[in-house]
Amino acid sequence: MTSDKRLISNQFPRASKYHPEWVIASVSGGANSLWMTEWLTTVMDLRPGMRVLDLGCGRAASSIFLHREFGVQVWATDLWFSASENIQRIRDAGVLDGVFPIHADARSLPFAAEFFDAIVCIDSFIYYGTDDLYLNYLAQFVKPGGLLGIAGAGLVQEIEGLLPEHLQKWWTQDLWCLHSAAWWRRHWERTGIVDIELADTMPDGWQVWLDWQRVVAPDNETEIKVLEADSGNYLGYVRLVGRRQGGAKLEEYCWPDTMRSFPPQYTKQPLLRT
Template structure:
């Protein structure tokens, strides 16, 4: 697809604030077909430096709760304020396993490049995330993953940049489908590959951030042919 919305954002601003493959392109593809509109309360879970929160506020006019554990609320607030978005985005510093919200509060949850860190256990969805979504609300997740399950025989390209433990939470579409099918509080609508993987990764590798520099070894050696970006969409029952 053509990333018309993402292309409007300042390239240097994106490079300065990326924490992984280009989250705006991932989010632009993830939100195709989603009913996001002004007045909705949206949890952006694992928002990092807030690029996805900025996109959600600017492109859809929703009220965003930008929640992250690694980046402080103050740092993100200053970024949102500098863009004139502080009235649409509320920064929250919180652990995804201990969210400080009321149950049935959100119309939607969006999570880009973070759910795999904390949501890879069978109980997480029912116990830790779905309770905060209104019945009929939706959950849209984008996670990095594999084309197939390679953990028992990792391709050598991976080991140039990463150890086996770094890839523990990377899985294939079928694995995620099976995991989330056990959740009793959601209906899984789709689990599918995103088309933006190559573009999103190339944007990330162009950053001078230390993790991007480290990732270049494996990706330049061809690790990308085994990898995936996965979109998961579900509805709260």
């Protein structure tokens, strides 16, 4: 047991077992992926042997965590990080038989329909999931009755009108994809593709964000100052869990990987009337 007390938190007892150096070395640019995964999985019923898609897994720390903590099989899928790097982390964690690294775009997934029992996205869904048509695509990969869950950075309340002044110094174009739990609920609920089990905001999530930031990037003064100035007014962590409705018909023609819905079907025909 290490005497290093960094990242130990009563709020996240499972994540607190993992070595801080391992967690920090697995950073993929966002929140503490173990904290987010632990928070999300307290409201997702994961059972040993289930097949889980960890979509946008980054360096796959969440995938290793999911397998170790719940005994699920995990397809650790990501676009910006290398599957060949991830397999080394997976091998060193001793979970090669239960975590499978895949390099793929969330808009063109190489999986069979209804293959997964559950899909989780940790601090990643914001990059593709705000598209109104995306849930209609992703839902095909989970069995009817299966769970889809997302958790990560978001807003406590939507920004109406101009960007608040205290956020301006830090704000970049990518941050427009941050939304509130209520926004995400509506985004999914109105489709009827899933029944919403839960959509909420982490109490004092900004403090958790700040705690993480102070450990992982203490020199990032801009973000730290913005979090302090905001004090949970806008910035925080959100999560959303939906269960796929068996009865909802998915609309295949508008899926982003159109090759799936329109396979090549060339039939030679005469060009001209004779």
